[in-house]
Amino acid sequence: LDITNGLRQAIERDEFQIRFQPILCAQSQIVRGAELLLRWFPSGGEVSPAHFIPIAEMSGSIVPIGKWVFQQACFAEKQWRDQFGTEAPYVSVNVSARQLNDDGLVDEFRAMLTASGADPERIVLELTETSLMSDVIFNLSVLHQLASLGLRVAVDDFGTGYSSLAQLLRLPLSTLKIDREFVDGLDKRHDSRAIVRAVCGMARAMNLKVIAEGVENASQFGYLRDLGCDYVQGFHFYRPLPPDEFVSLLHESS
Numbered sequence: 001l002d003i004t005n006g007l008r009q010a011i012e013r014d015e016f017q018i019r020f021q022p023i024l025c026a027q028s029q030i031v032r033g034a035e036l037l038l039r040w041f042p043s044g045g046e047v048s049p050a051h052f053i054p055i056a057e058m059s060g061s062i063v064p065i066g067k068w069v070f071q072q073a074c075f076a077e078k079q080w081r082d083q084f085g086t087e088a089p090y091v092s093v094n095v096s097a098r099q100l101n102d103d104g105l106v107d108e109f110r111a112m113l114t115a116s117g118a119d120p121e122r123i124v125l126e127l128t129e130t131s132l133m134s135d136v137i138f139n140l141s142v143l144h145q146l147a148s149l150g151l152r153v154a155v156d157d158f159g160t161g162y163s164s165l166a167q168l169l170r171l172p173l174s175t176l177k178i179d180r181e182f183v184d185g186l187d188k189r190h191d192s193r194a195i196v197r198a199v200c201g202m203a204r205a206m207n208l209k210v211i212a213e214g215v216e217n218a219s220q221f222g223y224l225r226d227l228g229c230d231y232v233q234g235f236h237f238y239r240p241l242p243p244d245e246f247v248s249l250l251h252e253s254s
């Protein structure tokens, strides 16, 4: 399989599917959001995003793919809000650094928001710490333009990059997503607990929300709740779900 060429035709061939992994309030355990995760099924098989996303980034296909993903997020936000009103969850989408370098990005996101009727304040763009720091001056300007559309910005994989905290906090952020490496260490390592506690404390002082990702068991969840983490996500709660199963879940719990 030629991944690079396959990715160029994947949208028109209708080979992508999306999943939604629920994000829950740590205190109430009510579903408040979902992360949109892309799946690719080229002619019968499946290729993991861990494999194809880096190739899409290198070849540039991530630009049209990222627009398609954002469009799906807009449709989902509108659909959920029509069905569940103010109780509807927000939707979070992964955005690659390469997409920020695309001149058309801001105009195209604006047009998709308008055409779909989605509420930008209920859409979160997840950028990894590493990609945010790759060109902080340039990203600062693009992210402020995206934030002025009303979109929220989250730092994904927080704690794994080598960022300057001062630089990072100049960005228009709403949320920090603590990397699962620290969550994984919670019931094993004192330093992971200290890091999670410090991140939660800093976030509160800076008026940011904290999400812990990769929560896999009750013990990790217990620490996160006690340490003041706002939201949780992981296999302990739910795997990434097909869109109809996610909506069924919302119906069951509303």
Ligand code: G
Pocket (backbone or CB within 6 Å): 036, 037, 038, 048, 049, 050, 053, 069, 094, 095, 096
């Ligand atoms: O869903 P899974 O854990 O297999 O995803 C693997 C990696 O692919 C993660 O780092 C995730 O952020 C990334 N990923 C999944 N969907 C998307 C997407 O729509 N866009 C981008 N840029 N990355 C994605």
Ligand code: G
Pocket (backbone or CB within 6 Å): 021, 037, 094, 156, 157, 180, 213, 214, 215, 216, 233, 234, 235, 236, 240
């Ligand atoms: O890099 P990013 O944080 O966007 O990665 C999201 C990926 O993490 C998704 O592909 C999802 O399948 C995976 N994931 C979600 N929850 C868990 C979990 O509890 N444990 C592990 N190991 N991976 C998870």
Ligand code: MN
Pocket (backbone or CB within 6 Å): 035, 094, 126, 156
């Ligand atoms: Mn993510």
Ligand code: NA
Pocket (backbone or CB within 6 Å): 156, 157, 177, 179, 180, 213
């Ligand atoms: Na992450």
